[in-house]
Amino acid sequence: MDVSDARWHGTAPHSSAPDPGAGDLPGPDRAAEHWWFTARLDGDGDDRTGLAFCFSRHRGPGAGGAPVAAHAVRWSCADPRTGRMNGESWLDSGCVELARAAAECDQAVDPRVRTALVEALSRGRPPLPDRALPRPARVAEDRLDLDYGGVAALRKDGESYLATAEGAGGGFALRLRPAKPALPRPEAADPSAADGATGYCLPRLAVEGTVRLGGEARAVRGTGWYEHSMAGGAGGALAGPDAWRPAARTQVALRLDNGWELSAARADRPGTDAGGCGDAVLCSPEGDRVAVPVRLAGSRPWTSVATLNSYDTAWRLEVAELGLSLRVRTWFPEQEIRSLLFSPGMLEAHVRAEGAMAGRPVRGEGVLRVLPDNRVDDFERHITRVREVTLAEIRRLHPDAPEPAALAALSGLDGAEDFEPLLAEDMHRSLVRPMRHAVDGLGRSWRSYVATAALELFGVSSEPYRALLAATELLHTGCLVIDDIEDRSELRRGRPAAHTVYGEAAAVNSATAAYFVFDQVMRRVLPDDDRLGLRVYQTYLRALRAGHAGQAVDIAGHRAAMDAAVAAGDAEPVLRRVRAAHRLKTAAPVRGVAEVGALIAGADDERVAALGDYFEAVGLAYQISDDVIDLRGVTVGSGAGAARATKLRAEDLRAGKVTMPLAHAVALLPAERMRPLWETVRGGAADEAAVASAAESLHACGAVRACQEEARELVDRAWKPLQDLLPCSHHAIMIRALGRYAARRERE
Known part of the structure; x- marks a missing residue:
């Protein structure tokens, strides 16, 4: 491919690339600064790990107006074989203070949430799952040398980066050596950065070292990506309402098997429609830069039960000027980072890509980052997000059409083979449809949220217990159906009450049967205890x-x-x-x-x-x-x-x-x-x-x-x-x- 071709406008030779030697230096007056690395690491056999880690600094006015410096480090390891991700985030008291100051002055946040958040942060410790750095962070101003409380460190050794972390459940010790020159990053590339942030990336690093998960440390090697983003002026990502949640942002950083790398990003601002358009910067195998428009369109949404954030986990990436068309898919959906830094979460997912470039097949791997607009401006609207997840779980138990397996489970039978198919239509019409009519109406489903929130409160992931949402909502809705019959109510959740549509007998039976869905769910999710x-x-x-x-x-x-x-x-x-x-x-x-x-x-x-x-x-x-x-x-x-x-x-x-x-x-x-x-x-x-x-x-x-x-x-x-x-x-x-x-x- 000849990048000098006129149709590939916006190219620049690598001689004009940013200089990490100077750019890596911490800026004492910057409002926000991030050193972000990601890598795909291979061990023995088919052992593969996706690693991402980030060192952050923020500076802004605290609750009393005095300047506050804040430091945070986080990392995560994803395993494509098990579909599990483990991670840690460590913050100092400055992060808590800046977050509290931001919450206090952000009048767009629902007052019930703002009051609860300020009340919690007034204790001076970061909310879990964040941990408090045990010692103050140390930052050298004349070189890249970061020591965050003895938990994690990053320093430059010649042209290479040395990164170490030793946390509660894991850590790593890596050497990351640049294999290509630096590129300017697209304006919206860093989802965690404030508006107006600048920076650069090293799109390909050779990585080697060790990774520890639990008590096991293993040798790894692979390829990585590095970005350094910075924002000047007063404020920063934690320092004020406008900077704290400026827009929903999406970035895809990919290394392709034809030697190209790309960083594509888009920002979706409230009240605007960019039509999925954004900016991309690509690096050719020879190290030349190409800056072009990109179109990013997401699909296959996944909703986190823990944060109620929804993320697209499949993306179509199109760069018309380069004949590039890629399908990008996450290794698995559950790669959400939860932290006060993103309050409550951001998707940082390792991905695979495949498609074509200039008519030739191409594959690649990299990372997708999606930061939604996390500001809760209306608590009721926020909590109602659980409704779509709840309805999806209800559809598994009370399906749209007669399904022998689902009807057998509702009947208390062991399997579909024990169910008489001649009963399917009648049973679905009189047992399933009245409840589906009732639950499909407008409602808030906040009681369903209570069940999963209780799990999370005590440190247990709610993801394996999604079916609890359905059991809780069906219990509540069953009570409402009976209540409407006894009260002779004609309207429920914006539609005719179930008994006015299906008759009182079917409504009573369907609602009463809904109470027993709990048993069906518990048999699936409870441990053998x-x-x-x-x-x-x-x-x-x-x-x-x-x-x-x-x-x-x-x-x-x-x-x-x-x-x-x-x-x-x-x-x-x-x-x-x-x-x-x-x-x-x-x-x-x-x-x-x-x-x-x-x-x-x-x-x-x-x-x-x-x-x-x-x-x-x-x-x-x-x-x-x-x-x-x-x-x-x-x-x-x-x-x-x-x-x-x-x-x-x-x-x-x-x-x-x-x-x-x-x-x-x-x-x-x-x-x-x-x-x-x-x-x-x-x-x-x-x-x-x-x-x-x-x-x-x-x-x-x-x-x-x-x-x-x-x-x-x-x-x-x-x-x-x-x-x-x-x-x-x-x-x-x-x-x-x-x-x-x-x-x-x-x-x-």
Whole structure:
């Protein structure tokens, strides 16, 4: 290939390449700086490892305005044979301080998340999985010589780079020698860098040394890639809201088997559509540089249960001017880096590529980095991301079409061979479709998140337990289907209630059968531990019993108690009844889901109980706020910008149900106003105007405010003992925000 051909404009000879000898030097006044390496390493036989590591520095104003220096190092090792990745990240107190300062001033973040994050970072230690560097970082200013707390070091030895790391679960000692001259990197190449960052890359390194995973150290050699990015001015990736999350970024760095290397990147800014277009820099086998436009289009999305981030794991890369077309696929999807640096995560995945260049077949390997826009500007919208994962898991258990294996499992049979195929259509229509109709409607699925968050809180990956999402949602939705029948509700989650479509008999049977999906899932995910299995089943069945007891109280209603309360002017007895019903019907199942996750994770009894207490408070607070929201109706975005009603305005009040605002009003409204208000709605026959007037009175008298304060106090009171038992982590921050959301869902 002749790179001097006129159609390959933008070429530059390697004589104009950046000089790493000068460029590698740390800049004391730079806002952000990253030394990033990646390598494919081969050991004996088919032993292969994908390694990535990065040393970072940040400088910016802390919470008090004084300049703060921050240092972080991270690394990860991916094994394509097992489909597993292990990694560590180590931060100093400066990173925590800059992150706290950024969170405090970022008014675009949902206040519930911002408050929880600032509260956690005020402790001065990085949230898990990040670890605190044991000693201050040392940085030589006249040469590349970094020592990050004795955990990891990077220095220059002639033209080579010497990198070492010794962490809690592994480490490495490598020599990386440049095999090609440096290239300028595309503007958007470093996903972790702030806007305006500059830098260069060494696209091919010869690598040799040792890698240790656990107690085993093994000799390796292979090829690598190095990038040095830097940003000047005030701020940096952790120093302010605009710099902290400027855009979603994607980079692909590849070494091709025809001797070419390329770095392609694109930035997707909020409110803009670049159509997948970006920039690429390529290096020819002779070391010449080619800068060209590139098109990057992603597919095959994978959602991390831990962070709720979604990443495309397959990409089409097109460089029309070079006749280059590549299909890029990750070794396996689960290569997410979780750290406060990306709060909560970034995909850094080793990939394979194949396609054609100038009409000739070509293959390659490299790394894909995807940093989504991680800012949580609306907690409800963020937590609802779990819904798509939950629905995918439900479809495995309740498939779109009759599948003998799935129907056999739902029937309690050992396998598809035991299932009578003549029953498939009827069983699917009457057992599966009513529940699919109910779960496919608009909903938030936050209860499903509770199950997997509980696992993560105690250091257990939730990825192998995705099916728990389905079991939790089917339990909850089954209760809703029954509830709608008993309440004669016609609308649920923005669509006709299941019993109005499939009939009451099929709806009752389908909803009740959904409770037993938990058993189907547990048989798959629980370890072979009879004692643990017994406790998990006991916890689940206790939640079921409580839910049915609460439903019984709900069916009986509280009208007689409300009559007595209004007559005596004493709200306390009816408030106690309503609270008890809410605790049984709503809070106890949420508690059970959380405790199941904690038990599977191996938490001790004290922590299981504290987590259960907290989520019981969250469930009760959610139901109290649900009573408040009923006064104005519930709408959910349809995805096209419009809002769809999922619950009619003052539906409970219109039906004459006693809710928390109505019960609180007994103590807040004068008797001469409370009696007629109750008489108006008591029989469930009030017209629209009367219901609207009653709802307004409940707002005006302070009943709504009393409910909000009670819900907040419930959550805050239960949080403190749990907080003292939990290590600070991303999931601890998010469940704290979930509690605040449950107590006051003002954005709903």
